[in-house]
Amino acid sequence: MRSAAFDLASPLAPTFRGMLLFGIALLGLGACKDDAPARPNIVLVSIDSLRPDHLGCYGHPRATSPEIDRLAAEGVRFESAVSTSSWTLPAHAALFTGLYDSSHGLFDNGLRLSPDHRTLAEELRAAGYHTAGFFGGPYLHPTFGLGDGFDVYRSCMTTVPDDTDDDTLRAESRSAAGKSHEDITGPRTLDNVKAWTAEKPADKPYFLFVHLWDVHYDFIPPAPYDRMFDPDYKGELDGRDFMGSRAVHRGMARRDLEHLLALYDGEIRFTDEILKQLLGALREKGLLENTLVVLTADHGEEFFEHGSKGHQKTLYDEVVKIPLVMHWPGALEAGRTVPDQVRIVDVMPTLLAAAGVRELPTMAGRDLLPLAKGKSLAPTAALLELHADKRDFRALRTRELKVIRYGRAPDGKELPNVAHDLVRDPQERLAVQEGTNSAHDEAFARLDRTLESAEALRAYLGAKATAADIDPELERKLRETGYLMGSKDER
């Protein structure tokens, strides 16, 4: 294993940990050559708000994901993968730095990743890769720093010209697709990637990052996906204004909620089709030879399992569990499933290991290729955090247990710290209060140590997030999507 694992639960001082990592890196220089083909192309796909339990390969009864199921059948599927948070910005920062939120520092609205962090794209570019990224949602905008290291980084969102005097153009643009939560970006993303295949340099391996946005609310898939999974629905609900609509609430009729879920599934099937065409376009150009394709998400989505809708509200499994599939014919055996818990912070070390990068930045994650190849690694715990919108929630998750420390809720209420037994109660319906179970108390202590280490690592790295420079159009998109404080979605 060439990746430097960084156990944040360890009580080691940051300086000493730095020395230890240096030692591990030196050991790595003498490691045997991997049997994987050298310097593969890398395609990393993040499907925003995609719950794994709504994919066929994760057991969903509907045919939402034939292309993702194919990747899983021909590659490796990680059964239990988790994000660092339940919303887009910190989760993608974790994907791109291999660090927990308290270490990369991008845990609240309006912050920019420090340019001092070494990102996945920067590392791959330094290793000789051509790096290209395409995104469909506002938090992937380069103003937040997530575009650092990409040779090509393109927005696939609809642009509404804020300064135009043409009221008709503005009205048309807004009603068609101007609102980012109503924007259908998949086809535009596909077109942009196809155009890039003609312009990319031929003499280098490539790293392609694609952020697919349409599964994110609102749930308005185009035909035929709008009726695909609920053709007989006769009700009024149409999936628009999911967060703002007063018709979408925890006491809504079961039949209407079922329809919403069918629309969410329709968006997944639509996005799966975009993914199929995207990979097909790469294959047609001969660009999928010796290529590692990784499919994941930033977080999931809540449909009132614990009283909330959307995401960025809680740290329950419906919002923190993500899919993770790796497809690399010739290097990874087809059809393997890995039961171990893995984390979004593990993706970057894995991709750097696959690319043969040996001088690794300090990361919380670790290389998953041994697991993907059927070897075993020690179990890891995952740190989960939610600091946005006046919340201050922190949790530690293992395969068996989740402990949550509720520091502050938006309404100022004090919530008790609780533990959830994920084996007996995978739906997290029963909460056991802190102080009533010694195994839980040990997990709470481990959570505190892990947080301390993550914060110490941020100090050690010396890279501070700064205020992002958000232009008016981007701010409008974020507000419409319900992310900025004071939006109508705060209800």
Ligand SMILES: [Zn+2]
């Ligand atoms: Zn997201």
